[in-house]
Amino acid sequence: MINITFPDGTVKPFPSGSTAFEIASSISQGLARETVVARCNDELIDLSVPLTTDCRLEFLKFSDISGKKVFWHTTAHVCAQAVKRLFPQALPTIGPPIEEGGFYYDFADLNITQEDLKKIENEMKNIVQEGLTPQRIEYSTVQEAREANKDNPYKLAIIDDYQNETLSAYKQGEFIDICKGPHIPRLSMIKAIKLTKLAGAYWRGDAKNEQLTRIYGIGFPENKLLREYEELVAEAARRDHRKIAQEMELFTVDEDIGPGMVLWLPKGNIIKEELERWAKETEQQWGYQRVTTPLITKEGLFHTSEHLPHYTESMFPPMEFDNEKYYIKPMNCPFHHKIFSSRTRSYRELPLRIAEYGWCHRYEQSGALFGLMRVRGMQMNDAHIYCEKKDAVKEFVDVIRLHQYYYEMLGITEYSMELALRDPQSDKYHGDDSMWAEAEELMRKAMELSKVPYTIDVGGAAFYGPKIDFQIKSVIGRSFTASTNQIDLFMPEKFGLTYAGEDGSVQVPVCIHRAPLGTHERFIGFLIEHFAGRFPLWLAPEQIAVLPISKEQGNGANELVQRLKERGLRAVLETGDTLNKRVRDAQLRRIPLMVILGEKELSTGTVAVRTLDGKTTYGVSVDNFVQQVTLNRNKRKLTLPTFANIKTAQ
């Protein structure tokens, strides 16, 4: 007998050699039916594995994250099986589950179109109805595994990677795939299947390798779950910043101007300017000084910074005149360094914080461009802080605090930091080991002090030093790198930046790069999705729509609009159509406040205020309305003012 400990702490004896499935069945038939995989101590195992020693045993359903992954991994095997049936020449490579949900499977020698995807999906549906059960096969020697996969060079490469481990495969019907498992006990558990995308992907993720055909899909144990998933996808599409921006007329791009070049329309420009004004006011209070620098520069500057050659492929090619090459700047840093070195500096004026909403242009790969999120021309909330090394950690913590202030004001609650380090194998970095180690040490210290959770990304560093990215997550779960920050020990040295220390000695400052609001383009793209286009009052391109019910209230409405405009509020008078139509129109334009003026309101000096959620407060006094709205705008509140109803107030 063996003793099995269950998650609730109970311990029960079972005959040695019992499988997890038998144990689950003995507890409850329902449990056995729903369990997709078991966890024995800390290891995931197939339900069919006989247990011969005491262990902690947990039954995982699809609702568990690990359960989902196993479920989707098995669905990937079904996908490969269907592909092999329909396209026998195709070579399966790898097919893992993915974090965002579902799985992919990469195939070599498979050229298919969107229509074939439907056929494959149908074949998968046939397969799961055949009553197949994945069976584990263990190879006793590498040779045996190689022999079984002798026609598939990709599988052979995988075997070579794992030759020191036990090699196993899973067989379901005629299909065998080398795989460490585990898998779900019965394919019939997969009740709903959807193949979602067809894409290209490089073998082993390396663009130097050949391109494989990747099929993305997802599966569920219930149809209901598939419908919920589809609804989630549809909601994300409705929130897509490109769609909302189109509806709200925020920005456009024009083929004649070029890909990745944004034309900000008047309404989008309002958001841009409001953000910029806010950043200017805030950063002025936090001790920053603003500068303006040119868009182009002689190539020598970028040789000094080593952007040439390290960053060449992200830069637009140079233009030549006066026997000089000039480049469009991809970053503002070298210009700010030149401002630092424009005269001698003393420790007394440090930290020197130089800020600019700088225009940068980067030659992003055409396939990487994505709405406002990845563009070729961008305006960056940039600044460089020059300080003494002893102050670097404190200054960097302040930069993190500034991020937190911005995020809190905008209601961004889900964010984290990612420490990007260099890949020690790669030679694309500037090479001074002690500098890298010191910069990393300083940044880690600041991160620990800030207590913001962080992850580590090896290989993500800038060529001149490690960096910290802020990842922010929108309500629909899409996350983006919003800002990049660094403690830079390299550039000040390269640019010969110095200051006179307290003892009169010549010192090299530390440079902190920071951009809490990232670029206007990406940040506003994010905000559109974050707010679903329903911006807080201060950011809304149109703030108040004034809707007189009939001509009779035309003058009164116009007076109100003028009064609001005098306070710098963006009020628009809407006349002409039926009231229903104008309400609908304002709703679609996502104007946060609608003011309805009828005979009743005019005669009592009140307005009826409708918000985008469809709620109306009647009898709000005009004075109160104007005052509340102005205050809300001035304080850049996240939520709209609430108004007292005169009738209930009296």
Place this chain on the structure above:
RNA sequence: GCCCUUUUAGCUCAGUCGGUAGAGCGCUACAUUGGUAAUGUAGAGGCCCCGCGUUCAAAUCGCGGAAAGGGCUCCA
């Protein structure tokens, strides 16, 4: 850049077998002054993404290009 997909009116999209175009919204005009998500009637609006080819004839078929969209770390 590479793989897959798409491109028809300002927007969303029809367009069958190859016979040079349609709808709704929007826009303009007129009528309508309406109490909280679409008033009615009429009108204007097209290099069917661009180029080359096949054909008596191309939005439609073929080739090339452009732009947009979905993908492209690891995870047998």
